[in-house]
Structures are given as C-alpha cells and as structure tokens.
Amino acid sequence: MDNLTLKNNILLVEGLKVTPQSSFPVFILLLIVYVFIIISNTALVILISTEKSMHDPMHFLFCNLPVNDILGTTVILPRLLQDILTDESERYITYVDCVVQAYFVHIFVAASHYVLMLSLTIRLSRCRYKIENPFCDNASLFKLSCEEGVAVNNVFGLTYTVVLFTFSILSVLITYVKIATVCIKSKSKALNSKAMKTCSSHIAVYLIMLVSGSTFIFLHRFPLYTESRKLASIMFHIVPPGLNPLVYGLQTKEIRQKFVRFWCRKKGN
Template sequence: MYYVIVFQICVQQPMDNLTFTNSILLMEGLKVTSQSSQPVFILLLLTYVFTMVSNIGLIFLISTEKNLHDPMHFLFCNLPLNDILGTTVIMPRLLQDILRDTSERYISYAECVIQAYFVHVFTVACHYVLMIMAFDRYVAICNPLYKIENPFCDNASLFKLSCENVVINNVFGLVYTIVVLSMSAMCIFITYVKIATVCITSKNKTLNSKAIKTCSTHLAVYLIMYVSGATFIFLHRFPEYSDSRKLASIMFHIVPPGLNPLVYGLQTKEIKQKIVKLWCRKK
C-alpha cells in the first residue's frame, strides 16, 4: 500500500533545468468509492489500533518483566518498536485521505520528504532486525552454547566438551585420582592407628583427652572432604546422578574451608589466646 505522488513541475530558464515551483503535492491515495470509504476507514482504523496496542503491550511486558531482560528479548523488542514506527508513518495519513475527496488530498513537500525518510528507515530496519534474528536462530541451532553441567569449571567438565578423543585423559585422570585418594587414605589410616595405639597403651589421661579432642575434629573434616571429593569425582561417570554430584562438589568446596578455622584455629592455644585478647580490647 503506497501513495502515488503527482508533482507539479514547471520549466525555468535556462532550458532543461527542471525545478519545483509548488510546495504542495497531490496524493492519489486509495481509490475507493464514496459508499465503501467508511467501511474501509473503520477496517483500517481497527487494524491500526490493534497493531499499536499489541506492539506497545509487548514492549511494556518485556521492559517490566525482569526475567525477560536478556539479549534475545531486547533484540526482539526492536521489532515492535519498528512496527509502531512504520505503521504510524503511513496509517494516520491514509485514514485522513480516505475520508477526503480525491482532489483534496494535499500534502506539503516537507511532510512528503519526512514520510519518505521514515518509510525508508522502517523498511531497512525490518530487514536488519529479521536478519539478526535469523542469525541468532542459526547460532542457537547449528552452533549451540556448550553447557557445563557443574556449578563451576573443572577438568572433567571441560573434557566432556572436547570434540577430540579424550579416552587417554579420562584414564590418566581416573588412575591419578585413585592413586591420590589411596595415598591420602593410607597415610591418614596409618597415622591414626599409631595414635590410637599410643593412647591405648598410655596411662596419661590428659594426653589421651587432648589427642581425642584434636584428632576427632580433624578426622571429621577429613572424612567430609574425602567422601564429598570422591563422590564428586566418580559421579562424573554417571550423568543420571548430576544433582548428587553437584551437591558433593559444593560440600567439598564449602564445608572443609568453613570448618578449618574452627578446628585448627580455635583449638590452637596461642591463636585462641590472641583472639581472646583482641576481643577484650574491643570491649
């Protein structure tokens, strides 16, 4: 739907130098009969109102809902903005001309240039927005974002994203993990067996009480770290237990660091005395 513009042109000296002498142009507009002008006007008016309300409502929804504040929806928001511009540039003037006689549909040259400019902007913007959205769909479908199924990045998660054969990496990682966990467990086991032997054979109740108090908390922290770490590592081989693996990984990185200051800081006599002194000074 467009307008045909009838230009009034006159010839000025020198010859072949054509220029506009009138700033008023005549619009041909839509050719409708007098009987059908009102139904056409009502139909176009309802279409314009629906277009404006739906596009403004969509923009309002995207701007007010925080969960829609992402790049994709902001890109999508450009489409209704452009639709409002394109419809408003054409429809009000078209509705006005429908109710006028064909010989009375005048428009100034300045208005015509402004309208032509915004029609051009609307057309180009439509193509650009739709091209960008098409490219976005292409990236999302043909080159999707790689998903790390973990609360943080680790070697096992990165290996899962690799396009190469990572069998050697997985075997080496599994063997290395088993060796480290075995050495750690063996060292702790041997150490605590010797401590238990000394406590059983010793008659010193003060020494035994201090050993139990210190070692029990240390062993509790170690067991939490060991079990959560081992669970986190081995459950990487079983995708169906991803929630349990995530919980174990969080425990491994949060619980021991939170307990270590309490276990080793407050139970150390010198540190405890310094804390008490600082606390008393502040009071």
Template sequence: MDNLTFKYSILLVEGLKIAPQSSQPTFILLLIAYVVILIFNIGIVIQISAEKSLHEPMHILFCHLPINDMMGATALVPLLLRDILTDPSMRYITYVECVFQAFFTHLYGTTSHTILMIGLTIRLSHCRSVIQNHYCDNPSLFKLSCENVVINNVYGLTFTVVLLSSSIGFIALTYLRIAMVCIKSKNKATNSKAIKTCCTHLAVYIILLVCGFTPIILHRFPEYNDSRKLASVMFHVLPPGLNPMIYGLQAKEIRQSIFKIFRNKVNTKNV
C-alpha cells in the same frame, strides 16, 4: 582442528537447577557462607601475621591452609552467586575464563597434577558449547570435545585411585600410631586431649574426602547430576568454613591470642 578449537569461545554454563522461588534464599544462604569463610580465614591469616610469637613453622602451615581455603571458595562461589540470579539462558562464560576457573578449583583440591591435567584437556578441540555443570572443572571441559578422551579419563581415574589410596593409607598409619601411643601411655589427661583432637580432625578429613571424591565419581553417572553438583558445592564451602574453627582454634597459641584480643577490647570498652 584450529577452527574447531576456537569455534566456541563463549560457553553456556548449565548451572544449578533451582526453582525461581528458591533463588533468593539460596543466594542469601550461599553469600552468608562465603562471607563467613572470608572473615574466619582472613582473621586467622591476619592473626598469625600480626603476632610475632606465632611466626613459627607450624603456624606458617596454619597460615597456608586458610589461604588455600579462600582460593577454593573464591574460585567457585562468586560466579555461582552470579549465575543463581541470572536467567539459565544467559549464564555465559568465555573459554579462557572457564579454563582458569577449572585450574584454580583443581589447584585447591590437588596441587601436584593440576597443570598436567588441565594441559591434557586444553590440547583437545571442542565441538560443544555447554558446560554440563554449575562451574568449570576438568571433566566438564573435556566433555566439550568430540575427540577421544580416553587418555583424560584414564589419567583422571588413575590419579584419583592413587590419591585416595595413599591419603587413606597415610591417615590410617598416623592414627594407628597415635592410638598405640595412647594405649601405652598412662596419662589420662593427655590421652583424652589426643582423642578429642584426633576425632575433630578426623571428622573434617572425612567430610573433605567425601565431598571431594563424590563429584569426581558421580561425573561418570549422568543420572546423579544434581547430587554431584550439590557435593561439589559442599566441597568448596564446608571444609573452608570448618577448617578455621578446627585447625585454628584447636591450636593453643592461636586460640589464646584470639581470646587476648577480645579481652583487651572488652576492657577498653569498660574503661
């Protein structure tokens, strides 16, 4: 088994199926999205770190969110950009690099069970050398094995159901409580602000939920392979790009601090 385990230390990544004439536009679009993600999220982190008035628990939480978003985007996008401009027959990655990428992509989405999930996968020997995906994730890794992967499938599906149910349940209870408070309150301005904030947050949550669970579900349906790949790219690009605007600029203190910087720069130029 040891010989089988390390038989394929170099793996071939299937990658995205992009027409040659679309490779450069796709590369440029994805590169712009990645740069925007880095600028927005690094800006939020620097702003919270530099402004002493923002050194509060709530804003520290805001600081952790962009760091997590940057980690999720960086785990996928740079290697994907490389592969877009690489011949499909030359998209190689080592098994160790593949495991690390899988670890960080899952750490971005679901922190609590990542180590156990990856541990269940790397215990398996692998008799195949092609990653049937555009990046390395846990399902793609255990598909390399010729052993019985029932444990991996059961654990993955069970955790997905538990995570989905608990997440939707807590969100539903939270918004139900907010709705009840708004109904009882007679302050129209407060109710309007609450509804506006909740709607934007709920929209981002739904986008994250759909983009996150779609590739997990579609892994079980090979005929929707291309749709799964697109959904997983959106999961690592769309929420990290939207979160700084939704969660960062929605926070009054952060928004005022950012506007203050821009006003100071404008005044300095005018002087």
C-alpha cells in the same frame, strides 16, 4: 546459538537448578557461608602473621591452610552466587576464563597434576558449549569434546584419583595408628582427652572432604546423578573451608588464647 557460542569461544554454565522461589534463600545461605569463610580464615591468617610467638613451622602450616581455603572458595562462590540470580540461558563464560577457573579450582590440591590434565584437555577440539557443572573444572572441560582422545583424560584422571585417595587414606590411617599407640602407652588423661578431641574433629572434616570429593569426581562419569554431583562438588569447596578455622584454629590452645585475648582487648577499648 550453538554455532555462535562455539565460534566466539563462549560457554554456557549449567549452574545449580533452583526454582525461582528458592533462588533467593539459596543465594542468602551461600552468601552467609562465603562471608563466614572469608572472615574466619582471614582472621586466622592475620592473627598468626602478627604474633611473633606463632612464627614456627606448625603455625605456618595453619596459616597456609586458610590461604588455600580463601583461594578455593573465592574462585567458586562469587561466580556461583551471580549465576543463582541469573537466568539459566544467560550464564555465559568465555572458554579462557573457564580454563583459568578450572586451574585455580584444583591448584591447592595438586598443581602439577592439573597442569598436565588441563594441557591434555585444551588440545582437544570442542563440539559442545555447555559446562555441566556449577563451575568450571577439568572434567567439565573435556566433556566439551567429541573426540575419542578424551579417553586418555578419563584414564589418567581416574588412575591419578585412585592413587591420590589411596595414598591420602593410608597416610591418615598410619598417622592415627601412631597417635593411638602413644595414647595407649600414655597414662595422662589430659593428653589422651586432648588427642581424642582434636582427632575426632579432624576426622569429621577429613571424611566430609573425602566423601564429597570422591563423589563428585566419580559421578562425572554418570550423567544420571548430575544434581547429586553438583551438591557434592559445592560441599567439597565450602564445608572444609568453613570448618577448618574451628578445627585447626580455635581447638589449638595457643591460637585460642591469643584470639580470646585479642577479642577481650577490643571489647575493653
């Protein structure tokens, strides 16, 4: 089987390890989450695109975010849902499809970085055929190699990850220090309340994304925590996309008012 899969560029995706009894409930849960993410983010894009009053830089950012969320979850969840109902020994994917999925998994994070990372990975020869993850990503791809050259990928990946997370944390910290300074100087209770409400929701989503993202990246280097890494990787791709429409959509006054107005008009018809 190993020689056949390597010769034909066929890989075996490890997927989630769920018991036969729990596979269907897990499938239903993830399907509901996926449908919610697609509907809520698509509705946000349509609302912003069709309302001329929202055609400004701020709402363009709000429109770009759900597009990325739709892309990120669609690359992951349909394949994951299929694998849950498929026997572990039959979860095959071609090497080319795996590379394409790995690229799109990361494209909304930092496209140029992952083009380089995938280029470093593709150059390596392969002696294994099993993707030790619920989906294909760069770390899973370079684990297919037995070459010493894989150390280059590890060093580059970890260094970039540390720099990226450090820059992200510092940027958020500086932003919130400035917001806190304005709130302290301001005597408007309404302004301070709005800032606290928006910022607390944003911090919650950011922390979930930061913790789950850093966890599954670093746990790729520790095989003993495979299941924890899988859970963190899935959370990273479904929790923020599910919460973003609520945090950035319904908590934005203009979007909330337009949505309520649109909903009432539909019910009236």
